[in-house]
Amino acid sequence: MRTGAQCIIDGLQQAGVDRLFGIPGGTVLDIFELLYHAPIGFVLARHEQGAVHMADGYARASGLTGACIVTSGPGATNAVTGLATANMDGVPLVCIAGQVPSHMIGNDAFQEADTTGMTRGITKHNYLVRDVDELPRIMCEAFRLAADGKPGPVLIDVPKDIQRAQTAAVCDGKTGVRGSKPLPDCEAAVDALAEAIKRARKPVLFVGGGVIAGDAAAELQAVAQRARIPVTTTLMGLGAFPETDPLSLRMLGMHGSVAANRAVSACDLLISVGARFDDRVTGKIDQFAPNAVIAHIDIDPSAISKSVPVRIPVVGHVKTVLTRLLERLEPVTQREWLNEVAAWQKEYPFAYQNEDGKLASQYVIESVYHATDGKAAIVTDVGQHQMWAAHYYKYSQPRSFISSGGLGTMGFGLPAAIGAQFACPDRTVVLIAGDGSIQMNFQELVVAVEHRLPINVVVLNNGHLGMVRQWQEMFYRREYSATRLGQGERGKNERIVVHEKDRYLPDFVKLAEAHGAFATRVDAPEALPGALRDAIAADGPALVECMVKPEENVYPMVPPGASLIEMVHSMA
Amino acid sequence: MKHTITLNVDNQPGVLARIVGLISGRGYNIETLNVGPTQDPNVSRMTMQVPGDDRVLEQVTRQLAKLVDVRSVNDLTQRRFINRELLLIKVAAPRERRSEIMELVGLFEGKIIAVRSADMVIQVAGDRDKLHALLALLEPLGVLDLARTGGIAIETENHNGADDEE
Numbered sequence: 183m184r185t186g187a188q189c190i191i192d193g194l195q196q197a198g199v200d201r202l203f204g205i206p207g208g209t210v211l212d213i214f215e216l217l218y219h220a221p222i223g224f225v226l227a228r229h230e231q232g233a234v235h236m237a238d239g240y241a242r243a244s245g246l247t248g249a250c251i252v253t254s255g256p257g258a259t260n261a262v263t264g265l266a267t268a269n270m271d272g273v274p275l276v277c278i279a280g281q282v283p284s285h286m287i288g289n290d291a292f293q294e295a296d297t298t299g300m301t302r303g304i305t306k307h308n309y310l311v312r313d314v315d316e317l318p319r320i321m322c323e324a325f326r327l328a329a330d331g332k333p334g335p336v337l338i339d340v341p342k343d344i345q346r347a348q349t350a351a352v353c354d355g356k357t358g359v360r361g362s363k364p365l366p367d368c369e370a371a372v373d374a375l376a377e378a379i380k381r382a383r384k385p386v387l388f389v390g391g392g393v394i395a396g397d398a399a400a401e402l403q404a405v406a407q408r409a410r411i412p413v414t415t416t417l418m419g420l421g422a423f424p425e426t427d428p429l430s431l432r433m434l435g436m437h438g439s440v441a442a443n444r445a446v447s448a449c450d451l452l453i454s455v456g457a458r459f460d461d462r463v464t465g466k467i468d469q470f471a472p473n474a475v476i477a478h479i480d481i482d483p484s485a486i487s488k489s490v491p492v493r494i495p496v497v498g499h500v501k502t503v504l505t506r507l508l509e510r511l512e513p514v515t516q517r518e519w520l521n522e523v524a525a526w527q528k529e530y531p532f533a534y535q536n537e538d539g540k541l542a543s544q545y546v547i548e549s550v551y552h553a554t555d556g557k558a559a560i561v562t563d564v565g566q567h568q569m570w571a572a573h574y575y576k577y578s579q580p581r582s583f584i585s586s587g588g589l590g591t592m593g594f595g596l597p598a599a600i601g602a603q604f605a606c607p608d609r610t611v612v613l614i615a616g617d618g619s620i621q622m623n624f625q626e627l628v629v630a631v632e633h634r635l636p637i638n639v640v641v642l643n644n645g646h647l648g649m650v651r652q653w654q655e656m657f658y659r660r661e662y663s664a665t666r667l668g669q670g671e672r673g674k675n676e677r678i679v680v681h682e683k684d685r686y687l688p689d690f691v692k693l694a695e696a697h698g699a700f701a702t703r704v705d706a707p708e709a710l711p712g713a714l715r716d717a718i719a720a721d722g723p724a725l726v727e728c729m730v731k732p733e734e735n736v737y738p739m740v741p742p743g744a745s746l747i748e749m750v751h752s753m754a
Numbered sequence: 755m756k757h758t759i760t761l762n763v764d765n766q767p768g769v770l771a772r773i774v775g776l777i778s779g780r781g782y783n784i785e786t787l788n789v790g791p792t793q794d795p796n797v798s799r800m801t802m803q804v805p806g807d808d809r810v811l812e813q814v815t816r817q818l819a820k821l822v823d824v825r826s827v828n829d830l831t832q833r834r835f836i837n838r839e840l841l842l843i844k845v846a847a848p849r850e851r852r853s854e855i856m857e858l859v860g861l862f863e864g865k866i867i868a869v870r871s872a873d874m875v876i877q878v879a880g881d882r883d884k885l886h887a888l889l890a891l892l893e894p895l896g897v898l899d900l901a902r903t904g905g906i907a908i909e910t911e912n913h914n915g916a917d918d919e920e
């Protein structure tokens with residue numbers, strides 16, 4: 183006989199979990215009692231949102247399933263943003279939540295929240311365990327579901343009495359364990375796609391995070407090279423195809439490259455691979471790839487034709503589909519189309535003003551690229567710095583760019599970087615953060631300090647909620663309502679009486695030092711390379727606060743509602 | 755267009771909320787919904803009628819199919835199927851109108867299942883059109899209360915495409 187708590191520990195071990203992120207509380211004490219002796223490294227986060235993002239970063243960096251544990255009520259509500267973030271980006275993780283005892287559910291008991299109700303729409307699946315005999319199977323099933331098919335987060339809500347109850351039930355990992363539904367055979371669809379590629383004059387590969395999740399980057403590269411097809415990726419697809427390769431068009435979409443957006447708009451065959459046609463990517467939907475036959479390879483049947491009508495749907499594992507496709511493709515040596523594309527690439531690289539001697543955000547990213555030989559795992563927060571991290575660092579390996587793409591969660595970066603460093607202890611991990619985002623979940627820096635994780639935190643301090651400020655500048659008459667973080671000048675609606683002009687609020691260097699990390703501030707471009715070198719060499723976490731130009735915009739930009747060819751390059 | 759969708763789902767708590775959430779989250783209104791057991795105690799059968807855009811509902815159907823608790827989904831709209839609904843209706847029935855009501859009920863192959871001094875309860879099964887027609891005739895007499903099950907549906911077409919019912 184085992185207790186429910188023991189079934190949870192055994193289930194975690196059976197699933198191969200070697201790191202568990204979380205925070206204890208009243209309804210998970212029985213589990214923590216056992217964790218004290220279990221061979222699973224526990225990471226005490228300082229906020230449950232941080233714990234879930236850590237498990238998420240761990241999963242994104244490694245391809246394994248992340249695991250975390252939270253208590254009932256406020257523990258579970260704090261975890262919600264983390265789960266929604268993982269759900270939008272299809273990240274496999276399992277979250278164990280404590281719940282009040284079964285007989286008290288629905289009574290507004292102390293620290294009760296309807297956790298399964300709350301998380302139903304933001305998880306791939308969730309469970310409220312009602313019978314301890316089911317717990318072993320649920321543990322197996324949860325890990326299977328999280329990783330199977332299109333991955334996603336799974337939550338298991340376990341009432342305290344269930345954790346203490348005894349059961350003889352075991353799970354062999356098979357009997358009664360459900361998984362993702364079987365996929366139809368894709369042979370005929372692959373034939374049709376191969377035929378379309380043969381006929382196409384102007385094909386483009388449009389690659390999303392599915393290629394990374396499906397471990398199919400090598401197959402994608404082989405297909406692109408054999409048929410000489412240029413490749414553009416979404417934000418989530420960065421790293422699936424080497425951006426240093428001439429076939430790379432870089433990222434497409436609202437802040438995509440001119441070459442990528444023009445190529446998609448001009449192509450006659452658009453082959454989407456594991457991308458979901460997000461509105462930030464397509465621009466005005468009825469003018470997206472207007473001349474193209476659209477083919478869509480995806481593991482998720484419900485992703486097909488969701489927003490754009492697809493002529494050649496191919497439902498299957500991306501890796502399998504691309505492998506079969508490769509067998510059917512004749513090698514192509516040259517294409518007229520590549521010359522057209524190359525001209526755009528040459529004429530419109532990502533570029534910025536750098537002659538004024540001031541520290542530019544874009545220059546900071548380029549410097550990080552050089553300081554890490556383009557081999558780091560880059561983690562980002564959300565905002566302008568996220569886009570610049572996409573533009574000015576060239577990704578050539580999968581799992582090198584870790585960012586909240588779908589939900590756009592500020593505060594994701596620091597805990598995700600911690601999770602990524604736990605997953606890849608030998609990799610250089612660099613977090614690119616904004617001064618706004620880093621203030622959400624800064625508390626997690628302590629975790630990096632106590633575990634001596636050598637993460638490098640680069641804060642682009644522009645004194646603004648920059649991305650929102652950019653929209654106010656471009657579309658809201660330059661009325662900077664609540665987007666200034668600097669102390670000199672604030673929105674009049676904030677009614678701040680005394681402006682603390684000459685103070686840093688917060689002083690990120692002191693703040694990092696107070697958490698026990700190494701920290702420096704950089705004001706001038708010349709000082710940056712040295713500061714980055716020192717940070718990377720530091721034994722433990724280091725923060726480099728970069729005082730960058732306050733009112734830079736991310737260009738090019740497709741204004742909301744416009745088509746991909748209507749790109750804006752400056753405010754002039 | 756109105757869609758009739760049937761689902762076989764695992765008989766688990768929370769399944770209904772998950773399915774309804776998925777549909778209502780898209781801003782679609784479920785017009786009728788029926789849940790009942792099947793010959794397998796682990797499986798429940800749901801039938802629902804949802805009016806809405808064909809393309810969106812096709813996508814919703816595919817998302818429903820993806821849910822772990824959903825074993826199968828069928829949108830019967832483009833197929834041959836039988837749809838039936840049960841109606842219980844209480845009408846005002848003073849002595850002098852009783853025979854008129856009984857005649858109507860007979861015509862619609864219904865049944866009078868309770869009679870009191872001033873009202874009766876009628877039970878009728880049938881497709882939507884039939885129930886609507888009866889309701890229209892009973893309305894002027896004074897409908898006091900009414901309960902409908904919502905449609906339940908079964909496909910009639912065989913795998914070879916031949917149909918042998920209705």
Ligand SMILES: Cc1ncc(C[n+]2csc(CCOP(=O)(O)OP(=O)(O)O)c2C)c(N)n1
Binds near residue numbers: 565615
């Ligand atoms: C949790 C959360 N709240 C609000 C937003 C809206 N938002 C998007 S970008 C942004 C500004 C980010 O500022 P900062 O982190 O300083 O980055 P910057 O754009 O200046 O590089 C805000 C507020 C968000 N994405 N996430």
